């Protein structure tokens with residue numbers, strides 16, 4: 283894999299997942315050599331991740347893509363791959379994702395998201411890989427009362443184990459920037475959606491259930507709000523971050539935390555109404571109390587991303603839901619697994 287010409291090798295942890303597989307595709311389109319490092323865990327059906335990787339592979343006919351089956355907590359394997367590939371940048375997306383499941387197994391979340399992140403940074407420091415991008419989350423803002431959420435807001439009050447692990451990841455990143463002169467961007471993603479979205483996430487779950495005529499569970503009164511980011515916009519933001527971290531040779535060490543959202547709030551009731559309209563089908567709704575760990579709202583101030591990365595999200599929610607539903611229908615038509 284080593285002697286390719288081009289802008290260099292990017293190691294993407296979690297490359298078989300929702301965001302990771304889209305990112306691998308974009309990187310290949312832009313001429314990078316890409317190594318995905320993923321353990322295909324059973325958080326959701328493994329065959330979905332295999333399908334994601336097949337899709338990435340189909341975009342690369344010139345051997346520029348390698349999928350490595352591996353766990354970021356397997357230090358020996360991780361170091362071996364890093365030493366062999368010597369990536370220009372590591373984009374770290376592998377994680378136990380999801381707020382609610384983190385309440386059931388907080389130790390596992392810490393093990394993967396905190397210990398795993400530190401092992402990866404150790405490998406970077408050991409191999410003199412200076413460029414690193416970390417997938418953080420809007421959940422670090424907890425129930426921040428000020429909107430929109432800015433990177434300078436206090437994030438000392440996470441309300442779920444997942445959020446705490448993401449905040450911990452940001453802190454560990456800072457430490458490696460400081461001690462090893464790395465250039466690091468921590469990106470706070472705001473609910474990402476679109477084709478291949480994780481089946482546990484609300485848009486995917488609701489669309490599937492409404493389509494089947496079954497009842498959806500709506501937590502709270504429908505007034506909780508989210509800033510939803512279409513996958514292509516999220517990926518453009520990550521690519522902007524990549525250009526910023528790698529910049530010119532010998533650029534000074536740097537560390538930035540940056541929001542990536544659409545900067546628009548959609549209520550749960552509006553989200554359901556938009557899916558109903560797109561599917562042409564009414565939802566049957568069971569109302570349940572708000573879940574512990576869920577935040578009331580998320581809303582990104584994206585001025586820093588605009589300024590630093592030239593980030594300019596372009597897909598409004600209605601259009602994005604249209605693309606998502608088209609994708610879901612195409613899977614159903616092909617008889618492929620959706621969850």
Ligand SMILES: NC(=O)c1ccc[n+]([C@@H]2O[C@H](COP(=O)([O-])OP(=O)(O)OC[C@H]3O[C@@H](n4cnc5c(N)ncnc54)[C@H](O)[C@@H]3O)[C@@H](O)[C@H]2O)c1
Pocket residue numbers: 295296297298299300301302319320321322323325331352353354355374375376377378379380394398417418419420470471472473474475480
């Ligand atoms: N999707 C969102 O809305 C959202 C929002 C905020 C933050 N994030 C973060 O973005 C990243 C990607 O999220 P996603 O939605 O694509 O999730 P995903 O679950 O689809 O992808 C994560 C991938 O990481 C892999 N993985 C998990 N543990 C691993 C380990 N120990 N070693 C190697 N690989 C491992 C999984 O197999 C999976 O393919 C995660 O870090 C997540 O916390 C996502």
